[in-house]
Amino acid sequence: MTIRIELATGAAIAPYLDAVAALRRTVFRDYPYLYDGSAEYEREYLASYASSPASLVVIALDGDRAVGASTAMPAVGHSDAIAPPLARAGFAPDSVFYFGESVLEPAYRGRGLGARFFDERERRARELGFATAAFCAVDRPPDHPRRPRDYRDPGALWRRHGFVRRPDIVCDFEWRDLGDADETAKPMVFWIKELA
Secondary structure (H helix, E strand, O other): OEEEEEEHHHHHHHHHHHHHHHHHHHHHHOOOEEEEHHHHHHHHHHHHHHHHHOOOEEEEEEOEEEEEEEEEEHHHOOOOOOOHHHOOOOOOOHHEEEEEEEEEEEHHHHHHHHHHHHHHHHHHHHHHHEEEEEEEEEEEOOOOOOOOOOOOOOHHHHHOOOOOOEEEEEEEEEEEOOOOOOOEEEEEEEEEEEEO
């Protein structure tokens, strides 16, 4: 099986947004996100990537089918929830390149694609002169009732790429968990890597 990686920046991202949205809605249904998202939300959320000249989307393709995707953009262009906690922690938000989602179908994991997603986003951050790379991940309690027995925490991968978990830097995102009627706020803990 040969997986092809394609990179797109700025407005060239637009043709990939439906594939990224579909992957987000599929992969994030699993623990720990348990995301029950809508196509409307995905369109609105992902539109900012196509409107930012500095943004990046990395797509993994098996033939013509997208099986994985990863995104990044300047933190100041992302959701309003991202910049304030970074600023409170002493980071200049305009110096931070924010790594958005990294979603990969389960059958394609363990083949180095997650590492490639990190490498391409970091390369873009360095090309653009950003001092810091950051992302945040949902923080579910270890005894969450829907945590699978075979769940593998991705923190080891993130640490191998030089990111440090910062439990003192947290923001909230709201979404509806699978099976819930309403959206609820979820704590998202930041992971930081200094690039300089």
